[in-house]
Amino acid sequence: MNLARTRRRQALAAAATLLAVGAAVPASAAPAPTPAAPAAAPKLTGAVAAQAGTTWHKGIPPIATPWTDAVGPDNALPEYPRPQLVRDRWQNLNGVWEFAKAEVGQAVPAGQSLGERVLVPYPIESALSGIQRHEDRMWYRRTFTVPSSWKIGSGQRLQLHFGAVDYDAKVFVNGKQVATHRGGYDGFDVDVTDALTGTGPQELIVWAEDLTDATGQPIGKQRRQSDRGIFYQGSSGIWRTVWMEPVAASSITDLGLTPDLRTSSLKLTANAVKGEGLTVRAVARSRGKVVGRATGATGTEIRVPVLKPHLWTPDDPFLYDLEVTLLAGNRVVDTVESYFGMREIGTAKGADGKLRIALNGKILFNMSTLDQGFWPDGLNTAPTDAGLKFDLQQHKVMGFNAVRKHIKVEPDRWYYWADKLGLLVWQDMPAANTGPIPADWRAQYEAELHEMVREHRSWTSIIAWVPFNEGWGEWDRTATGRIADDVKRQDPSRLVNAHSGVNCCNSKGDSGRGDIIDWHEYNNGGPAAPSPDATRASIDGEHGGYGLKVSNHMWFGDGQAYEMTPDSATLTRKYVDNQRKVITAAQSCGISAAIYTQITDVEAELNGFWTYDRQVAKMDLKQVRAINREIIAKADGTPGNTPQPAPGTPGLTGVSFYPLDGTAEDAAGDHDGTLVGGPGYVDAKNGKGLDLNGSSQFVDTGAPILNTASDYTASAWVKLDKADGAFQTIVSQDGATVSDFFLQYSGADQRFAMSFAGVRALGPVKPEAGRWYHLTGVRDSVKGELRLYVDGEPAGRTSACLPQPAPTGNTIIGRGKYNGNPVDYLDGTVDQVHLYDRALSDTEIKQLYASGN
Structure with a gap:
């Protein structure tokens, strides 16, 4: 295989021209053996050839990338598609195929020319395919x-490889069915030797069905029709490279590669077809020099020594070459080439005692973007390999060291470039639809999840698996925990993030399983700041999302983001200011990663660093790089300087007390309240109380009574007139745009809560309308949490460790504030409101409840 190694190194020299990324890129295996002559294109005759559809024409995307015009019939993703298992003979079957819509129950069109032309491997909805429409079912044909x-x-078999077909596929060679496959994001291989006829042209037909969001299949962000929101145009049919190669009857099918720093070795499992009784020989090399050898049986773990390993890191992504040979005695049966990096992912305690993510035993903050992997010209498929690489290169240019591949699985070459450029990859499982996966689809979802892990278990860059996102598809919290455990058993060498955004949306709640606590937060840009626990590190799984419109570079000609900005300078400033909060979240709360939304715009989402067409950088990338590198340097487990709160005012009366016995006077301080909207006094828990109508009435104390930058407590008796899906606030304090805190009834959860925007310490059960409850909310800045007490007993607590701003608005009884507007008016009666400049203890709160005041 010396010739193959020479070819790979030659290909590397041609491919290694990168943008300046500030990191060394090693000269390791660049798998690009020279392909055989291109496969014969379909030939048409007679009336079929005269039809208008028999010539391929590139479609016109709404916006084009720098690579759109480079795509044509002779260069549709010509690169070697399987970088981790390289042989020196292969033939690419990408290019122009025949195409037709398929009908239910239709016979296989063997020997028949089809009326349209499609460019494989671009999904049929894409402009690059030339079809540019959706079909539920379709035929592909070529010779x-x-x-x-x-x-x-004569001792060789012909293997046909499909990178991915979305979603159900059947493959026919010379009219004979040779394979079926279900799953839109994983590849499959077919031995077609026995279906070949003679030595001339062979007919290949593929049937595909993709009903997308009409079923329970994993689809990620795909929809049959884009909603001009957070979901995008679907991608059906063949969307990764199709190719073939000759292999020996006994041959290596895949390699399982796991570095082990503890023993300075590579754990290798080489699986083979008809490999019984054969020997595997593995040779590891560093820049051509042999550094380790080992032999063993197929299908068993072999330890390849790598003494004094050169460790792989984002700043030094060093890769070793690997040659694996299958032997029958001394006879070589099969040889493949691969590569690997020596690295280890885990957790370690920082100087502040909090559990954090560690690479190679050292704490390393993961500074990441959300990367959705969609393209305006190719949809699920990047137009060229240079385009595929571009997004990852830009991560390095902007100072990121990680990327979250968001509910999509990419072709192998994407992970190859992540390995070579040095990026830590958080790999999501593509979600099914947002509601619970139907019962009859759940086993399929889990099967595809485990197949994703199996196929990608050897990429150096992947450091975490993410089975669920924001509860999409989740059907049961216990099942989610079991699935996380199953993935961890399948791959104990990586982290498992059971549910990204467990605090959000359709999540069933924290299962307590996996290695990661992951919250999402877009309010004021975030970031989310959950604290780690004894066994799990914590991360901000999504935040940011600031947007900017760039004329002539928008998919729909318009769009939106979580927060729009008027120009690039403002967008850059918002990003830098927001990212400084990440440093605070890391130092004060202990988060180990932050994932900013997102690397590029996607369709109607305009919150990228780059426009969707990759033509315009929307921020000052030098400033972006500077703050990102600062975060990585400072978010290393060093604790922040959290000021200690003053002891506060003793006793159970508080700094302000509103008995509400016919007046809104402050019985403890000098902040008498003003009634707004004309609420009235009624018989209440202790004498009189104030009855509020749920739409316009509240009490304004006229001052910011509580120092929200320190510890405080708010307490009140409340009786709700209704307990439905509407939020109701009992006590709050106005902030600049959002209340500093809410002692509330959370309509989303239908439980009482002590909350910051996006963070809730929830009570355990739904309250009853018409019943009196004693509520106490505590902000404890030392422990970094919010606590809720109901009727004197602890009812809920949540991490809230970020330092809070000084007060800017008045303390309010009976409503909240959100996005600058008054909201969440109380529909019920409130009585005996106490405000404290300290965090009351459990004992004190129990005493306050027992007093009835």
Whole structure:
């Protein structure tokens, strides 16, 4: 295989021209063996050839990338598609195929020319495919010729490889069905030797069905029709490279590669077809020099020594070459080439005692973007390999060291470039629809999840698996925990993030399983700041989302983001200011990663660093890089300087007390309240109380009574007139745009809560309308949490460790404030409101409840 190694190194030299990324890129295996002559294109005759659809024409995307015009019939993703298992003979079957809509129950069109032309491997909805429409079912057809030098049938077999077909596929060779496959994001291989006829052209037909969001199949962000929101145009049919190669009857099918720093070795499992009784020989090299050898049986773990390993890191992504040979005695049966990096992912305690993510035993903050992997010209498929690489290169340019591949699985070459450029990859499982996965689809979802892990278990860059996002598809919290455990058993060498955004949306709640606590927060840009626990590190799984419109570079000609900005300078400033909060969240709360939304715009989402067409950088990337590198340097487990709160005012009366016995006077301080909207006094828990109508009435104390930058407590008796899906606030304090805190009834959860925007300490059960409850909310800045007490007993607590701003608005009884507007008016009666300049203890709160005041 010396020739193959030479070819790979030559290909590397051609491919290694990168943008300046500030990191060394090693000269390791660049798998690009020279392909055989291109496969024969379909030939048409007679009336079919005269039809208008028999010539391929590139469609016109709404906006084009820098690579759109480079795509044509002769160069549709010509690169070697399987970088971790390289042989020196192969043939690419990408290019122009025949195409037709398929009908239910239709016979296989063997021997028949189809009326349209499609460019494989671009999904049919894409402009690059030339079809540019959706079909639920479809036929693909072409012919190919096997090179005579491959000696198929004389000890060699012909393997046909499909990178991915979305979603159900059947494959026919010369009219004979040779394979079926279900799953839109994983590849499959077919031995077609026995279906070949003679030595001339062979007919290949593929049937595909993709009902997308009409079923329970994993689809990620795909929809049959884009909603001009957070979901995008679907991608059906063949969308990754199709290719073939000759292999020996006994041959290596895949390699499982796991570095082990503890023993300075690579754990290798080489699986093979008809490999019984054969020997595997593995040789590891560093820049051509042999650094380790090992032999063993197929299908068993072999330890390849790598003494004094050169560790792989984002700043030094060093990769070793690996040659694996299958032997029958001393006879070589099969040889493949691969590569690996020596690295280890885990957790370690920082100087502040909090559990954090560690690479190679050292704490390393993961500074990441959300990367959705969609393209305006190719949809699910990048137009070219250079385009595929571009997004990852820009991560390095902007100072990121990680990327979250968001509910999509990419072609192998994407992970190859992540390995070579040095990026830590958080790999999501593509979600099913947002509601619970139907019962009859759940086993399929889990099967595809485990197949994703199996196929990607050897990429150096991947450091975490994410089974669920924001509860999409989640059907049961216990099942989610079990699934996380199952993935961890399958791959104990990586982190498992059971549910990204467990605090959000359709989540069933924290299962307590996996290695990561992951929250999402877009309010004021975030970031989310959950605290780690004894066994799990914590991360901000999504935040940011600031947007900017760039004329002539928007998919729909318009769009939106979580917060729009008027120009690039403002967008850059918002980003830098927001990212400084990440440093605070890391130092004060202990988060180990922050994931900013997102690397590029996607359709109607305009919150990218780059426009969707990758033509315009929307921020000053030098400033972006500077703050990102600062975060990585400072978010290393060093604790922040959290000021200690003053002891506060003793006793159970508080700094302000509103008995509400016919007046809104402050019985403890000098902040008498003003009634707004004309509420009235009624018999209440202790004498009189104030009855509020749920739409316009509240009490304004006229001052910011509580120092929200320190510890405080708010307490009140309340009786709700209704307990439905509407929020109701009992006590709050106005902030600049959002209340500093809410002692409230959370309509979303239908439980009482002590809350910050996006963070809730929830009571355990739904309250009853018409019943009196004693509520106490505590902000404890030392422990970094919010606590809720109901009727004197602890009812809920949540991490809230970020330092809070000084007060800017008045303390309010009976409403809240959100996005600058008054909201969440109380519909019920409130009585005996106490405000404290300290965090009351459990004992004190129990005493306050017992007093009835």
